[in-house]
Amino acid sequence: xxxxxxxxxxxxxxxxxxxxxxxxxxxxxxxxxxxxxxxxxxxxxxxxxxxxxxxxxxxxxxxxxxxxxxxxxxxxxxxxxxxxxxxxxxxxxxxxxxxxxxxxxxxxxxxxxxxxxxxxxxxxxxxxxxxxxxxxxxxxxxxxxxxxxxxxxxxxxxxxxxxxxxxxxxxxxxxxxxxxxxxxxxxxxxxxxxxxxxxxxxxxxxxxxxxxxxxxxxxxxxxxxxxxxxxxxxxxxxxxxxxxxxxxxxxxxxxxxxxxxxxxxxxxxxxxxxxxxxxxxxxxxxxxxxxxx
Amino acid sequence: xxxxxxxxxxxxxxxxxxxxxxxxxxxxxxxxxxxxxxxxxxxxxxxxxxxxxxxxxxxxxxxxxxxxxxxxxxxxxxxxxxxxxxxxxxxxxxxxxxxxxxxxxxxxxxxxxxxxxxxxxxxxxxxxxxxxxxxxxxxxxxxxxxxxxxxxxxxxxxxxxxxxxxxxxxxxxxxxxxxxxxxxxxxxxxxxxxxxxxxxxxxxxxxxxxxxxxxxxxxxxxxxxxxxxxxxxxxxxxxxxxxxxxxxxxxxxxxxxxxxxxxxxxxxxxxxxxxxxxxxxxxxxxxxxxxxxxxxxxxxxxxxxxxxxxxxxxxxxxxxxxxxxxxxxxxxxxxxxxxxxxxxxxxxxxxxxxxxxxxxxxxxxxxxxxxxxxxxxxxxxxxxxxxxxxxxxxxxxxxxxxxxxxxxxxxxxxxxxxxxxxxxxxxxxxxxxxxxxxxxxxxxxxxxxxxxxxxxxxxxxxxxxxxxxxxxxxxxxxxxxxxxxxxxxxxxxxxxxxxxxxxxxxxxxxxxxxxxxxxxxxxxxxxxxxxxxxxxxxxxxxxxxxxxxxxxxxxxxxxxxxxxxxxxxxxxxxxxxxxxxxxxxxxxxxxxxxxxxxxxxxxxxxxxxxxxxxxxxxxxxx
Numbered sequence: 001x002x003x004x005x006x007x008x009x010x011x012x013x014x015x016x017x018x019x020x021x022x023x024x025x026x027x028x029x030x031x032x033x034x035x036x037x038x039x040x041x042x043x044x045x046x047x048x049x050x051x052x053x054x055x056x057x058x059x060x061x062x063x064x065x066x067x068x069x070x071x072x073x074x075x076x077x078x079x080x081x082x083x084x085x086x087x088x089x090x091x092x093x094x095x096x097x098x099x100x101x102x103x104x105x106x107x108x109x110x111x112x113x114x115x116x117x118x119x120x121x122x123x124x125x126x127x128x129x130x131x132x133x134x135x136x137x138x139x140x141x142x143x144x145x146x147x148x149x150x151x152x153x154x155x156x157x158x159x160x161x162x163x164x165x166x167x168x169x170x171x172x173x174x175x176x177x178x179x180x181x182x183x184x185x186x187x188x189x190x191x192x193x194x195x196x197x198x199x200x201x202x203x204x205x206x207x208x209x210x211x212x213x214x215x216x217x218x219x220x221x222x223x224x225x226x227x228x229x230x231x232x233x234x235x236x237x238x239x240x241x242x243x244x245x246x247x248x249x250x251x252x253x254x255x256x257x258x259x260x261x262x263x264x265x266x267x268x269x270x271x272x273x274x275x276x277x278x279x280x281x282x283x284x285x286x287x288x289x290x291x292x293x
Numbered sequence: 294x295x296x297x298x299x300x301x302x303x304x305x306x307x308x309x310x311x312x313x314x315x316x317x318x319x320x321x322x323x324x325x326x327x328x329x330x331x332x333x334x335x336x337x338x339x340x341x342x343x344x345x346x347x348x349x350x351x352x353x354x355x356x357x358x359x360x361x362x363x364x365x366x367x368x369x370x371x372x373x374x375x376x377x378x379x380x381x382x383x384x385x386x387x388x389x390x391x392x393x394x395x396x397x398x399x400x401x402x403x404x405x406x407x408x409x410x411x412x413x414x415x416x417x418x419x420x421x422x423x424x425x426x427x428x429x430x431x432x433x434x435x436x437x438x439x440x441x442x443x444x445x446x447x448x449x450x451x452x453x454x455x456x457x458x459x460x461x462x463x464x465x466x467x468x469x470x471x472x473x474x475x476x477x478x479x480x481x482x483x484x485x486x487x488x489x490x491x492x493x494x495x496x497x498x499x500x501x502x503x504x505x506x507x508x509x510x511x512x513x514x515x516x517x518x519x520x521x522x523x524x525x526x527x528x529x530x531x532x533x534x535x536x537x538x539x540x541x542x543x544x545x546x547x548x549x550x551x552x553x554x555x556x557x558x559x560x561x562x563x564x565x566x567x568x569x570x571x572x573x574x575x576x577x578x579x580x581x582x583x584x585x586x587x588x589x590x591x592x593x594x595x596x597x598x599x600x601x602x603x604x605x606x607x608x609x610x611x612x613x614x615x616x617x618x619x620x621x622x623x624x625x626x627x628x629x630x631x632x633x634x635x636x637x638x639x640x641x642x643x644x645x646x647x648x649x650x651x652x653x654x655x656x657x658x659x660x661x662x663x664x665x666x667x668x669x670x671x672x673x674x675x676x677x678x679x680x681x682x683x684x685x686x687x688x689x690x691x692x693x694x695x696x697x698x699x700x701x702x703x704x705x706x707x708x709x710x711x712x713x714x715x716x717x718x719x720x721x722x723x724x725x726x727x728x729x730x731x732x733x734x735x736x737x738x739x740x741x742x743x744x745x746x747x748x749x750x751x752x753x754x755x756x757x758x759x760x761x762x763x764x765x766x767x768x769x770x771x772x773x774x775x776x777x778x779x780x781x782x783x784x785x786x787x788x789x790x791x792x793x794x795x796x797x798x799x800x801x802x803x804x805x806x807x808x809x810x811x812x813x814x815x816x817x818x819x820x821x822x823x824x825x826x827x828x829x830x831x832x833x834x835x836x837x838x839x840x841x842x843x844x845x846x847x848x849x850x851x852x853x854x855x856x857x858x859x860x861x862x863x864x865x866x867x868x869x870x871x872x873x874x875x876x877x878x879x880x881x882x883x884x885x886x887x888x889x890x891x892x893x894x895x896x897x898x899x900x901x902x903x904x905x906x907x908x909x910x911x912x913x914x915x
Contacts, residue, residue, distance in 0.1 A: 092337035101337070184338035217336055226342050227333035234333055235342045243345055250341045 020293040082175030089154035095229035099211025126167040129158030177202035306377025314372035370891035385482035392488035394466030395856035413509040436466035476868035500867035516859035517546035520613035534644035544577040551603035558593035595619030631674035639774035699738035
């Protein structure tokens, strides 16, 4: 059962989408993506004589009309794409609960999974530190994906880098990787995680999910003792106008560093901000960065 | 564990209790450090907040509010108190025994404007306590205070204050037994006695080395004293009002004493003394005791006698030259039911009884409810009521027509003789009744509740008994007119009868100082202004005790030959050597003081913590 976010209208819209990969990968089965192998596909390569069993739709009738011989078009071989979707399940994704970051990240993972499965790609779901699914394929696998993701109780203490490496180590065939997290961790740690994925020759997309309290943790004038949801570190602050502005600068810099790290790693990056509607982000932003087409 | 501070040594009875101090202090500091902290708020990440904080100035150092220091100081004081801190050093336990007995009222008449012995004793006491170390703990005993010290463990300053207010007391001293008792206490490092008694002139070897006897008495030449040793009222006739005061004087003087005795009497209103009456010159040889008679001109409830020495006579103590006397108990009421007035019966000569006269024709049951006659016994002469009265009664010479007991016909004659009498009964004991000459007698038949008292040749002449707690006596012959000494047998019998039915005190008397008042009464001094504290009359004199319904004079004297006899006073012996181990002085405990201060600080802390005073003091971080 899909979350409520997946309205029928939304589903119809994302059914039109495909996962876009910037590189061709050796797939395991026929899929919708260009393969390095020649065979049945949609990108014309040349003609060959019709053989019994060929799809009659591939018969080039213009050639038949000219030559009175049946030839079929030969296309670049189309194989399935392996899509690894990694979702951050650390405590920062559920604190504060009202930000619903985990729900957004989960729904993003499901949406991308839906797109991939509907276009006959293989999906491997990895809720970091929670579960690592087998290869999922076919529309029916979406139910499995949804069920497993819905069961996840994020908030456990996880080692982000280690979980990324663990997830990457399970990949047999390189393909697409989508990493969904708030990325509120040191840039060095993010770089290491991305490097671990890059080492697997994956086409990586990073989606940062930020909640309202990540953008504006406290109201101006607040005197607070903030405690990190993962490390327990405490920081006491008095938030005045100046410190609020400084925080915005720090956040912008962090995100910029994140973006730079992605750029350097040829990783497409997108940022899901609180104000952005979910559907619009999926249909718009993810398409813009080239994750979906 | 001990230490020295400002030259004074301090030590602890329970040093282990001091561990509470660092533990408590640490807890207090931790409490205040965390006091101002906020409750933590969970955020997804402090990655950026940490960076933000690092840009801010450093946190303020721990600067606690005033309350912290109050609580810390209280903790220190309480820890010290719990550890039993005390001041060491030369703080010793001293027993100071001050003689304030009556003999210290003596004045040195050899000196012009001589002061009393007690003043010298006070001076000596003050000088002594000043010489003691400030840490000394003094137990102050007085001769008048018995074996219990009037002050315990006081400082020399307080002791000096206390002895400065001393005055002589109307008590006999037991200084020697008090000294022996105190000397048995091993806690005393030093025992000082300041007395007008001379210490025994003997070697102090073998005596308690802690004891020092300071003698502040009079020289022997100044010890002449003549005093009133006793007083008594006297009357020439038995039962008659007193007509003189017998004054016993004693001379403890080396010289012949001359002086004058005078008597004053309390006025009818009991508000003061009337002018002095007749003066009687007196003279006593050296060491003599003699009784003098001082005539009384008019009757009074009480009298005061004063001995005034002649100018040439020397008398060290003036306070024993005055004494008081009076009739104790006052007058009893007896209702006389008689056809003959009391004066004709001669009963008015009995001054201790007031007879309320009722004629037989007025006798009815309502008489017994008359408040004037409430609880008073009845004396019926030649008449008998229809029933036994509700209070005790005597019936003298009842008529033949009596209804409540049988009275036979009167028998008259010269041959009537008393044949027997009850020698055990208080009415007839010790009387030589056969000597009673009766001219007539009404033989009686004693009822079942009575016993025969007197039997005559004609039959029972008197009987008595009790009915439901009431005493009744019946005499079948007349005892009147009462003639006192002129007819002693019938007079005594009459008095015995009256005393049996209406107990009264016909003898003179006084109370001795100090006198403990028995009930809540208002007491005033007659003829002088004097305030009372407590319920003890400590000085002799004439007083008026005001009860709920009546006022009664209280006559208080102090007679003590031992105290007035200055020349004959015994020496004071040193107690034997103390064989036990004198307890080393523990020093002055500071615990009570520290507890009081700590309590004061905590109260102040409580006030400061009140929300109405905004000095609670949360501390702030950056």
